[in-house]
Amino acid sequence: MWERKVNIYNVFELRCKTTCYFGVGAIEKIKDIAEWLSSSKKDKVLIVSDPVAYKVTGAWDKVEKALKERNIGYVLYDKVTPNPTTDQIDEATKIGRDFGAEAVIGIGGGSPIDTAKSVAVLLEHKDKNARELYEGKFIPERAKPIIAINTTHGTGTEVDRFAVASILEKEYKPAIAYDVIYPTFAIDDPQLMVTLPYKQTLYTSIDALNHITEAATTLARNPYSILLAKETVRLIATYLPQALSNPNDLNARYYLLYASAIAGISFDNGLLHFTHALEHPLSAVKPELAHGLGLAMLLPAVVKEIYPSTAEILAEVYEPIVPGLKGNPAEAEKIAKGIEDWLFAMGVTQKLEDEGFKDSDIEKLTNLALTTPSLDLLLSVAPIKAEREVIARIYKNSLRRM
Known part of the structure; x- marks a missing residue:
């Protein structure tokens, strides 16, 4: 099969709306992304994850080091669950607003990255909340830059304009799809998936x-x-x-x-x-x-x-x-x-x-x-x-x- 003729250690750019760094070792590209954040004067970021993914995969060590080297401040929200909720999005958004976050980094599978996308919208729409976003009460016109560090091979959310969250009290799980929530950068590194x-x-x-x-x-x-x-x-x-x-x-x-x-x-x-x-x-x-x-x-x-x-x-x-x-x-x-x-x-x-x-x-x-x-x-x-x-x-x- 031709697949064996591809060097899986050659990190390439999977060009779609999102610039996705793809391949074994792609996590090292977080250094370039941190440089972009710094040069763009985005020196405060909110990091969104679940309680496990960002640590057990080894992604966190690379991300934290790159941010510190560029003097980029960060706060962490790591309470995202499978099938994330609007309450979690609002909780993360408050942390980001209080900190003055100018970009959002999602580390994990679909749940943390979808949450990060949602928070990025609400950081730009300060009078709105997650229920209003997911019930279609407004159409977002902008979002903070989103960086998706993917740790599963299934959702595709790191390269698309979709996000999902549950409104528990109504037993609703709507999806949203807006161009403003395409991640600016994504990292797809198979090393992060072996765990x-x-x-x-x-x-x-x-x-x-x-x-x-x-x-x-x-x-x-x-x-x-x-x-x-x-x-x-x-x-x-x-x-x-x-x-x-x-x-x-x-x-x-x-x-x-x-x-x-x-x-x-x-x-x-x-x-x-x-x-x-x-x-x-x-x-x-x-x-x-x-x-x-x-x-x-x-x-x-x-x-x-x-x-x-x-x-x-x-x-x-x-x-x-x-x-x-x-x-x-x-x-x-x-x-x-x-x-x-x-x-x-x-x-x-x-x-x-x-x-x-x-x-x-x-x-x-x-x-x-x-x-x-x-x-x-x-x-x-x-x-x-x-x-x-x-x-x-x-x-x-x-x-x-x-």
């Missing part, structure tokens, strides 16, 4: 798989989103088993991270639809549910529904996982079962029923999918009409194994 636990390695990679499944099949799909989708599936099918069996395999981590990044670019261009719109209610109701696990449990049922209208695309995209598809609409059951079998083989053996959801929850989940702010936009670009009956059927078909 990822087994399940997080699995779930984050499946997040990327869902990104491209949706981006390749929305009404906004385009040749670019489909091209990236094909390569993402090939890379995940090849390298996820390797990373699961040997967490220290930097080559496997490199290509899973690359798959995650191009999947982020894919859905930044092609958007998302059913799987994310229906997962958000799951982890809004049960905040302890891993986002990638929720997506994995829904994916086979979503593909079964949309395959008849997107058969030619999905047959080609999913060839590495479900080989031999002809692009015939009658293959919907075959591809759905094939994807589910692959997920089980990778180690995702749960369905919604195993996570405590019941038939009696379907109506509530369907209502949340249809009423949570922003999810209507995702559903509006689904390849088939997102009728209540379709949404309910996806949930029902995800309760138990096919």
Whole structure:
């Protein structure tokens, strides 16, 4: 395979809207980023992370040293949880405002980086709060510069304009998408991922798989989103088993991270639809549910529904996982079962029923999918009409194994 002909220690710039430094050793680019902060007179920064990621990955030692060398002051907010909340965003924003932060650095996976993006908006909109941001009460016109130091290979948030947060009291988990929250700089260094636990390695990679499944099949799909989708599936099918069996395999981590990044670019261009719109209610109701696990449990049922209208695309995209598809609409059951079998083989053996959801929850989940702010936009670009009956059927078909 040609991948072995690539020097994974050659740190290159993955150019999209964000300048992303990519490769083994990319964390050293924090020195250049600190120099940029200093020369831009941004000498106070807020750092956003969870209680573990910034330390256990080794990122913190590099970041702190680079900031100190450039006399850049910082404050740290490290209370972000999986499925971050608007309360956490407001708490971090207050710390940043009190300190006078002029930029925000997010260290971690999707949760810390999405929180950092949200805080960067609110630091520029001092009369607003996180609930107003996520309920669409205003459209942000600006944000402080965002630097994303990514520690997982799944979300793609380090190279896109999306962020997600939960409003717990309403059981809402909306998404936002604004150009002002593209990170100015991002760091994708596979070295920061070797400490990822087994399940997080699995779930984050499946997040990327869902990104491209949706981006390749929305009404906004385009040749670019489909091209990236094909390569993402090939890379995940090849390298996820390797990373699961040997967490220290930097080559496997490199290509899973690359798959995650191009999947982020894919859905930044092609958007998302059913799987994310229906997962958000799951982890809004049960905040302890891993986002990638929720997506994995829904994916086979979503593909079964949309395959008849997107058969030619999905047959080609999913060839590495479900080989031999002809692009015939009658293959919907075959591809759905094939994807589910692959997920089980990778180690995702749960369905919604195993996570405590019941038939009696379907109506509530369907209502949340249809009423949570922003999810209507995702559903509006689904390849088939997102009728209540379709949404309910996806949930029902995800309760138990096919």
